[in-house]
């Protein structure tokens with residue numbers, strides 16, 4: 134799949150304002166600073182489509198992007214310590230509503246390849262099982278590890294999250310590692326969603 138001209142659609146702050154579309158929805162989730170916006174820019178071949186930030190926790194909204202054959206939703210990052218309890222609750226309501234209400238074709242759940250998944254990462258995976266959302270895990274920032282460390286790290290993450298190693302794709306927004314695999318996972322998810330809707 135080739136992404137030609139991805140564009141920003143809208144930002145949404147509350148669950149009653151979720152963006153309506155007939156296109157398949159691909160969502161991107163993960164803790165603050167894990168590299169969601171950077172991954173979106175990599176997939177789009179655009180440096181500044183989604184705002185990236187050295188200060189974690191900047192994206193508090195769901196940002197929607199038109200990728201041509203699908204709509205991509207950049208979900209607000211979780212696990213940011215300096216956020217008030219009230220704001221955390223708001224985040225959880227928004228996320229749970231999004232997962233429950235939207236017909237998500239595939240969710241890319243991002244974890245940092247360098248670290249064991251956090252409790253929040255585990256909670257995210259539990260949410261995904263609970264709401265029966267099809268998902269794959271993406272281990273980000275692989276350029277920060279030596280080549281020989283990638284496989285052991287993926288094994289470790291898989292065992293922490295109780296998923297198969299084949300369900301985790303290493304990626305790097307810096308080198309472009311994983312880009313083609315992720316695009317083809319999205320493409321397959323779109324095709325199989327179409328097939329099921331035609332039965």
Ligand SMILES: Nc1nc2c(ncn2[C@@H]2O[C@H](COP(=O)(O)OP(=O)(O)OP(=O)(O)O)[C@@H](O)[C@H]2O)c(=O)[nH]1
Nearest residue numbers: 165166167168169170171185186190191192210306
């Ligand atoms: N080396 C390296 N740095 C990365 C990679 N992806 C993201 N970063 C850096 O990590 C920081 C956070 O990246 P973002 O893409 O803004 O992360 P995010 O998950 O969108 O963060 P929030 O929107 O705040 O939740 C930035 O400084 C990025 O440049 C990567 O693959 N390799």
Ligand SMILES: [Mg+2]
Nearest residue numbers: 169170184192
């Ligand atoms: Mg972001």
